[in-house]
Amino acid sequence: MKNFREYLWMLILFLLQTTLCTRYKIYGVVPNLVLVFAVSFFAVNSIAQSALIAVFAGLMLDWTAGRAGVNALILLYLGVLVSYVSGKFFYKRLVYIILLTFAADVLFNAAFLTLNFYIWGMFINFNSFLRVILQAAFDALLSIVFYFAYVKRKNAENIKLSFKKEVII
Numbered sequence: 001m002k003n004f005r006e007y008l009w010m011l012i013l014f015l016l017q018t019t020l021c022t023r024y025k026i027y028g029v030v031p032n033l034v035l036v037f038a039v040s041f042f043a044v045n046s047i048a049q050s051a052l053i054a055v056f057a058g059l060m061l062d063w064t065a066g067r068a069g070v071n072a073l074i075l076l077y078l079g080v081l082v083s084y085v086s087g088k089f090f091y092k093r094l095v096y097i098i099l100l101t102f103a104a105d106v107l108f109n110a111a112f113l114t115l116n117f118y119i120w121g122m123f124i125n126f127n128s129f130l131r132v133i134l135q136a137a138f139d140a141l142l143s144i145v146f147y148f149a150y151v152k153r154k155n156a157e158n159i160k161l162s163f164k165k166e167v168i169i
Contacts, residue, residue: 042082054079101143105136
């Protein structure tokens, strides 16, 4: 596993999300730390690496929801889409990460609500979509913290690696 630190951070954030964050809801919304970290990861890494971490994150979220495979499938497609779009059109900018997290959060939650309706027949009302927008806005604000924590650390690692290559050659 080349990205062992990312998997470890994902596990720590998952534990925080399922223990501490569920106690302190803001307007009934629990922040999705795993999704916010995953979007930050998707934005700076390749499609293959994003697909692996997306399945790992999705399976962790499925474990808590009790719905086998739904979150993993949605996050897999979302990870591939975000990695492709960020590789082709954008690069690591704070505004981009905030907007990308908001859009990815809305897509993820809307797809999750839709699949729950079609697969398990769970009722969806207008308040469900209001919560999706509220959670997406809250997660977009959290993405600022993840941007500075993850993307800047990733840039520092890349600078160190390029420096080592220049020194060796």
